[in-house]
Amino acid sequence: MTGTSRLRVNPALLGCVALAMAPMSSAGAQEELRIGFVAPTTGIFAQVGKDMVDGFQMYLDEVKSDFGGAKVKFIVEDEQGKPDTAVTKAKKLVLQDKVHMLVGGLLASSGYALAPVSTAEKVTYVVSIPAADDLTQRDLPKYPYLVRTSWSSSQPSHPFGQWACDQGYKKIVTIGADYAFGYEVVGGFQRAFEACGGQVVQKIWPPLGSKDFGPYLPTIKRDADAIFSLMVGPMSLQFPKQLRASGNRKPVIGGGTSYDEFVLPAMGDEVIGHVSALQYSAALDTPKNAAFVKAYRSKYGKVPSYYSESNYTTAQMINQVIRNNKGKFPGNEEFVKQLAALKLDTIRGPVSIDEMRNPVQNIYIKKVERKKMFGYDKDELWNTVIKTYPNVNQFGQFKKAEFLATPVYGRDYPPCKFCN
Amino acid sequence: MTSQQIKILMVVVALGALAVIVPNTNSFVILLSTRALAFAILVMSLDILLGYTGLASLGQAAYLGVGAYATAILATTYQFGLGMDFWLVILFGMLVGAALAAVFGLLAIRATGVYFLMITLALGQCVWGLAYRWNSLTGGDNGINLRVKPKFAGLDLGHDVTFFYVVFFLFALSLLAMYVLVQSPFGRSLAGIRERELRMQILGYNTWLHKYIAFIIAGGFGGLSGVLWAHTAGIVSPENVVLTTSVDALLMAVLGGAGTLVGGVIGSFIVFGLREYLSTLVPWWQYVLGAVYVLTILYLPFGLMGIPERIRQWRASSGKQADPKTLASVPS
Numbered sequence: 185m186t187g188t189s190r191l192r193v194n195p196a197l198l199g200c201v202a203l204a205m206a207p208m209s210s211a212g213a214q215e216e217l218r219i220g221f222v223a224p225t226t227g228i229f230a231q232v233g234k235d236m237v238d239g240f241q242m243y244l245d246e247v248k249s250d251f252g253g254a255k256v257k258f259i260v261e262d263e264q265g266k267p268d269t270a271v272t273k274a275k276k277l278v279l280q281d282k283v284h285m286l287v288g289g290l291l292a293s294s295g296y297a298l299a300p301v302s303t304a305e306k307v308t309y310v311v312s313i314p315a316a317d318d319l320t321q322r323d324l325p326k327y328p329y330l331v332r333t334s335w336s337s338s339q340p341s342h343p344f345g346q347w348a349c350d351q352g353y354k355k356i357v358t359i360g361a362d363y364a365f366g367y368e369v370v371g372g373f374q375r376a377f378e379a380c381g382g383q384v385v386q387k388i389w390p391p392l393g394s395k396d397f398g399p400y401l402p403t404i405k406r407d408a409d410a411i412f413s414l415m416v417g418p419m420s421l422q423f424p425k426q427l428r429a430s431g432n433r434k435p436v437i438g439g440g441t442s443y444d445e446f447v448l449p450a451m452g453d454e455v456i457g458h459v460s461a462l463q464y465s466a467a468l469d470t471p472k473n474a475a476f477v478k479a480y481r482s483k484y485g486k487v488p489s490y491y492s493e494s495n496y497t498t499a500q501m502i503n504q505v506i507r508n509n510k511g512k513f514p515g516n517e518e519f520v521k522q523l524a525a526l527k528l529d530t531i532r533g534p535v536s537i538d539e540m541r542n543p544v545q546n547i548y549i550k551k552v553e554r555k556k557m558f559g560y561d562k563d564e565l566w567n568t569v570i571k572t573y574p575n576v577n578q579f580g581q582f583k584k585a586e587f588l589a590t591p592v593y594g595r596d597y598p599p600c601k602f603c604n
Numbered sequence: 605m606t607s608q609q610i611k612i613l614m615v616v617v618a619l620g621a622l623a624v625i626v627p628n629t630n631s632f633v634i635l636l637s638t639r640a641l642a643f644a645i646l647v648m649s650l651d652i653l654l655g656y657t658g659l660a661s662l663g664q665a666a667y668l669g670v671g672a673y674a675t676a677i678l679a680t681t682y683q684f685g686l687g688m689d690f691w692l693v694i695l696f697g698m699l700v701g702a703a704l705a706a707v708f709g710l711l712a713i714r715a716t717g718v719y720f721l722m723i724t725l726a727l728g729q730c731v732w733g734l735a736y737r738w739n740s741l742t743g744g745d746n747g748i749n750l751r752v753k754p755k756f757a758g759l760d761l762g763h764d765v766t767f768f769y770v771v772f773f774l775f776a777l778s779l780l781a782m783y784v785l786v787q788s789p790f791g792r793s794l795a796g797i798r799e800r801e802l803r804m805q806i807l808g809y810n811t812w813l814h815k816y817i818a819f820i821i822a823g824g825f826g827g828l829s830g831v832l833w834a835h836t837a838g839i840v841s842p843e844n845v846v847l848t849t850s851v852d853a854l855l856m857a858v859l860g861g862a863g864t865l866v867g868g869v870i871g872s873f874i875v876f877g878l879r880e881y882l883s884t885l886v887p888w889w890q891y892v893l894g895a896v897y898v899l900t901i902l903y904l905p906f907g908l909m910g911i912p913e914r915i916r917q918w919r920a921s922s923g924k925q926a927d928p929k930t931l932a933s934v935p936s
Contacts, residue, residue, distance in 0.1 A: 326751070364745050
């Protein structure tokens with residue numbers, strides 16, 4: 185009796201041992217690349233965080249998590265949209281999971297919080313979303329293991345200011361969310377617009393998260409030719425509606441997040457004709473992007489935003505470097521150096537990385553239109569590309585040394601010379 | 605031994621166990637414990653108001669905020685507080701917290717109940733507004749990074765175990781100080797105010813002054829918590845001063861058991877454990893946290909520290925029912 189029960193147990197035990205051994209032996213043969221991904225998966229930014237994770241995951245699924253022979257272990261941690269939680273989670277990824285690199289972060293504040301972790305813990309940080317200018321400008325020397333694959337906030341604004349001049353706009357009123365990202369997008373636009381002869385005649389800063397623009401709309405100067413808006417999240421939805429309701433018929437242009445694919449599906453006809461600038465549009469008419477949009481949409485049920493595209497492309501770039509090293513992580517310095525040396529044809533177009541480790545890429549001037557795209561049978565709002573500025577770097581039309589000598593864009597910089 | 609002495613012994617043993625066990629776990633757990641201890645000082649300071657004086661404050665994060673910002677600004681702009689002068693910064697953080705509380709107290713102490721809640725909430729939001737909008741000083745939304753931790757006398761606070769012990773030491777000192785405070789005649793009169801303010805007034809106590817002093821002391825410990833918090837996270841941002849941070853502190857105090865001091869510490873560890881550790885394991889950690897809050901409010905109105913009392917009550921009631929039987933079975 186006891187004998188049979190022992191016999192029964194033994195194969196089961198053996199099976200367990202075999203199961204336990206299997207991954208160990210395969211891990212021995214195959215390199216493992218551990219990527220720690222920090223994104224808000226709970227809290228008010230959870231939906232944006234989902235786009236980020238989905239974008240990265242989609243690329244991993246396409247290559248079956250195989251980067252040049254290395255098996256990718258993709259570990260997502262929730263930063264909850266708070267910088268100090270981002271730090272805790274990043275430390276968990278580094279100390280407990282021993283990740284080779286950190287990727288992600290959403291807000292500029294998360295980027296500024298994660299960058300010092302990368303320096304202190306000596307781990308690569310691939311900035312796949314946070315756009316804070318100074319990460320790859322004045323603060324770069326403090327972060328030797330940081331490389332950005334997304335954009336800097338003012339990068340699209342520089343060519344956009346030139347574009348506004350080309351349209352014949354002379355006087356523009358800006359209205360932007362009152363925080364660092366807003367200052368940088370509006371500041372970049374102002375610098376470029378005034379460099380080609382335009383005048384920013386008024387700057388309005390509603391608090392981040394404003395839902396009622398009633399107090400601000402009547403103050404918009406009547407002699408302005410156009411309005412430049414920089415909104416984020418729910419602000420993007422409210423502002424055009426209330427502007428239209430107030431009877432203001434001036435042309436509206438804006439920063440990328442005012443009209444990105446994240447808010448566009450929830451918008452109405454009031455935004456048709458509005459123009460914005462960003463390094464990506466889901467309506468970019470290239471075969472690569474068409475395939476991406478269709479695949480993403482069938483998989484996740486929505487049009488990809490730049491959050492999705494940026495992380496997809498980041499995964500692609502990391503893969504490229506690891507593949508060049510035959511599946512081995514080459515160490516922080518070498519990885520950052522090789523990633524910065526990449527020239528890739530990505531979904532958003534050709535991307536290379538400048539010597540201050542920020543992407544050089546196309547900036548698209550986009551107009552909101554209601555139309556059919558990519559064979560979908562419904563009329564929808566799309567960011568139609570109306571002009572492409574090729575290979576724009578973070579300093580745009582300005583000289584790097586002169587640019588870096590000026591302070592970072594702020595509430596009061598550049599000063600509003602024509603405001604009175 | 606009296607029951608009070610047994611309780612003290614239990615707390616000492618628990619703290620000793622914490623000091624021995626935590627450094628032997630992995631770095632992430634050490635970091636989380638350090639953070640929980642630093643935050644626990646804030647929760648205890650709130651407990652002096654909530655549990656001992658009967659004043660529910662919704663603005664306690666303001667003191668953590670000024671302590672943290674003071675530390676960050678001194679360290680980044682003046683390179684002050686990165687050596688032996690770290691101890692001066694601790695003193696300074698407490699003073700700043702106390703000074704802010706002295707100003708806010710003048711406005712808030714006159715109110716009680718919901719009105720006190722509202723005023724402290726508004727004052728707390730003022731600090732948040734300053735942190736958020738005063739860009740040149742606070743770095744606005746981006747906050748301030750503290751890239752280096754203090755180093756002195758052979759101690760490097762950048763080393764996680766060392767830092768844990770420093771925070772642990774300051775935490776234990778704060779716990780002791782606050783315990784002495786609440787046991788003192790002053791602390792007893794605070795409890796008297798909590799129970800019935802009018803009676804205390806009739807007995808000749810200046811209740812306003814008592815509450816004002818308690819408020820300032822709580823602010824001072826809040827400032828201390830902020831100094832340590834700034835160094836645990838390495839970043840100080842308006843997120844530290846938002847309403848939810850104050851609410852967190854309040855919830856932790858209530859979860860552990862208001863009016864017990866150590867209850868707040870337990871609450872702090874439970875919330876940090878669920879929010880920052882469980883969240884790395886499962887995506888549904890928020891449900892667990894929610895369930896813990898709801899169940900505590902429903903079944904343990906005196907918090908987790910009320911459990912022994914609940915058990916005693918339950919035993920006493922079941923004991924009574926059993927009494928006749930045991931009596932009958934005992935041969936006489």
